[in-house]
């Protein structure tokens with residue numbers, strides 16, 4: 001008889017914790033190694049004033065901005081589990097005499113939220129009209145600070161704002177960096193595979209008649225094709241439509257693969273928090289024409305990643321240290337994980353709470369979501 005698992009009301013509740021303040025200070029109250037994944041987008045340098053004393057982004061120089069952001073992320077690194085990861089979305093800008101030429105058009109409708117209108121700044125290397133290169137300045141500084149820079153993802157915007165320039169291409173992308181605390185970390189490769197329709201002749205070195213599984217001695221490799229492939233590093237998504245409450249939200253679609261890849265669908269050990277990992281294998285199947293074989297990736301289910309005695313699981317914990325309107329929380333809940341968001345603005349935390357609760361607080365919603373008040377209640 002299969003074991004029937006009955007979830008208690010408490011088990012069904014997705015927990016969230018919203019904390020007000022500067023992330024660097026707020027995180028000091030968190031224990032080490034308690035967060036499974038961090039998905040975030042900090043305020044971009046000199047783009048917008050969020051009217052808080054301890055906000056990031058108002059620094060006078062790019063160097064000061066990088067230093068402050070690395071300082072906050074140092075604290076993030078401490079609270080991140082050793083098998084955890086950080087997805088950092090960060091935009092760039094130009095040093096223009098007519099004011100900064102912003103490339104962060106997904107934030108375009110929020111100007112009244114305090115867009116800065118500054119003159120070109122003086123800098124020892126960044127000349128007027130130059131691209132600042134902020135994402136890479138931050139990425140290299142994080143590398144210096146001990147993070148493992150694992151991937152640069154290009155967020156290709158399907159609807160970038162035309163910028164009217166005639167002496168360079170219009171920028172239609174932003175960066176997302178995948179950074180980790182250790183060289184080995186939790187990543188569900190299988191869950192974020194993407195579809196491919198590549199035919200053999202399009203795959204270098206293999207002819208149209210070659211079967212999946214064909215080994216080419218001259219190439220020393222086997223042709224493998226199972227309609228899926230490892231996710232690529234260019235992600236195409238439209239810019240979020242602005243809903244009038246927060247000025248700088250990223251699109252949920254952009255961050256879905258991040259949560260899917262770096263939290264466990266099964267959950268994590270209730271005792272030590274180690275995520276259960278998915279096993280899969282390539283299975284050979286005879287091809288229809290009896291020549292060669294086809295390959296299929298088969299999901300073998302979840303396995304315990306630790307040696308704890310219990311098989312009980314709980315949800316993984318996602319953190320956004322720059323919570324804004326709570327998009328990261330909403331996507332975390334969609335994939336059945338718990339969430340912690342921090343923001344210097346109480347106003348944005350209130351917006352996030354409403355967004356998380358679906359805008360209305362009915363009895364049903366309070367059954368699904370439980371707001372907790374301390375980190376101890378959610379880890």
Ligand SMILES: C[S@@+](CC[C@H](N)C(=O)[O-])C[C@H]1O[C@@H](n2cnc3c(N)ncnc32)[C@H](O)[C@@H]1O
Pocket residue numbers: 021022023024040041042043044050054055056057246248249250321322323324325326327328342343344345348
């Ligand atoms: C780009 S927005 C994040 C938007 C969010 N990803 C979303 O989809 O709604 C950055 C947020 O960081 C907050 N912020 C700025 N400095 C901060 C700090 N030092 N600690 C915590 N939050 C901060 C701002 O108030 C703002 O809401």
